[in-house]
Amino acid sequence: MMNFTIFLALIVVVAFLLIVVIMVQNPKGGGLSSTFGGGGSQQLGGVKKTTDFLDKSTWYLATFLLVLILASNVAINKGGDSTDSKALDPDATTTQPLPDAAPLPTTNDATTANDTAQ
Incomplete structure (x- = not known):
């Protein structure tokens, strides 16, 4: 159960980071780079590459989130108890x-006789 808790915490952190990275991007193409003036010939510490970084980080975080979700399925404690339906087991x-x-x-025969007599 402890492994699943670790996976759950990692999934929450990665999902939060993915939300932040997506929200920073501008859907019209400006994004964070236009905030620092990266749209023109000016560059402030290589801000023109910010959109590439955000795009790649979105894909990496989404892939990592998917891998964590699939790996957490392995970490779930199945236990010895079978929760499968007994209807599927022909021997059960x-x-x-x-x-x-x-x-x-x-x-009471007496009350029945009185009821029919009346």
Whole structure:
């Protein structure tokens, strides 16, 4: 169970980073590079390459998230208990307890005879 908890924490962190990286990007192509004036011939510390970095980091984070999700499936403790349906197992026999039979109402012959006589 501890391995699954580690995978779960990593999935949450990577998903948060992926959200941040996607939100920083500008859908019209400007993005973070246009904030620093990277749209023209000016460059502030290589900001023109920022969109390439954000694009690649989005793909890497998305791939890493997918791998973590698939790997977490292996880490889930299956346990010895089988939670599969017994309907799929032809050898399984299940016995269900019968409900207690409710007592039938008793009819008194004297009252029945009086009811029919009237």
